[in-house]
Amino acid sequence: MNECKKSHHDEKFKADLILRLNKIEGQIRGLKRMIEADTYCDDILNQITSVRAALASVQEKLLLAHMQSCVLQQIKDGEDKVIVELAETIKRMLK
Amino acid sequence: MNECKKSHHDEKFKADLILRLNKIEGQIRGLKRMIEADTYCDDILNQITSVRAALASVQEKLLLAHMQSCVLQQIKDGEDKVIVELAETIKRMLK
């Protein structure tokens, strides 16, 4: 069985990601309130840009951690197809 | 006073955006559960790509509506500086 099909990040790393996602969740709720209150669109657009950057940052952190732990380990274990999986994932991210 | 500094979208448009943001909020909560459960990173990365696309879609819809209502109206009212404001907002979106 491929043990690496679970992630093995340490608690500190996971806590940081959860913290960031909590903040993003709050921002999403804030966006809903802004729309309900007929906030000026330009302000909402700029707020969405901020949330998108925050989400991209979470993804980037997770990608780099994934590459340096799980991807590296799987290749060493002879599971070469992980590089194809990673390539597909990055392709989707680049779209 | 510039009346257009509030948005004037109809209730149906606003309801659609709120619906989309509700779904995104649920996806963010799902991401937190995935991280807590040590879900395989590759699956989380692809899920984040989906959420990013959903958020970009909300922003695009709002941008196009903003341009065709508020921006157009302000220019007709002689408030030319709205085009500079719009340009700045798009510049941030393109980064």
Added chain:
Amino acid sequence: MNECKKSHHDEKFKADLILRLNKIEGQIRGLKRMIEADTYCDDILNQITSVRAALASVQEKLLLAHMQSCVLQQIKDGEDKVIVELAETIKRMLK
């Protein structure tokens, strides 16, 4: 006839864009030489990132100039459909 269907940028602005495009053209030729010389892929990838940023910058400059001249003027002339055209163009840029 819609006079604004030609661009009316001043010579200095046009010269700056041409200069930037000349540099980009040189970089594209450089990329071909790198590939022919079997340059290490990572270096080529980073060079393509630079060229992409340079091209995005040309596009951003042109977009902002277009919005503040032609788009503004057309709306003032009652050609409201220019905002739909602009929205379509930005939509393609955001993809």
Added chain:
Amino acid sequence: MNECKKSHHDEKFKADLILRLNKIEGQIRGLKRMIEADTYCDDILNQITSVRAALASVQEKLLLAHMQSCVLQQIKDGEDKVIVELAETIKRMLK
């Protein structure tokens, strides 16, 4: 010496990239002619969007080939730091 610091793509792959870059080079020259001829900005903007997509496609092809040859091989050879190098390159691409 790290043999993989040169790329080892086959001639067919390289010929395809060169062909694509030749086309892009022609498009850049076309953009310069458009600017000199005061072509309507909206048409130029859409043309730049096409060139950007073409360049992104070249980069994606090269990235995937790089990952499946050189990156994989270097990790097998114990050169683990290639994954950090790749992560940095992708980080720049995602900006």
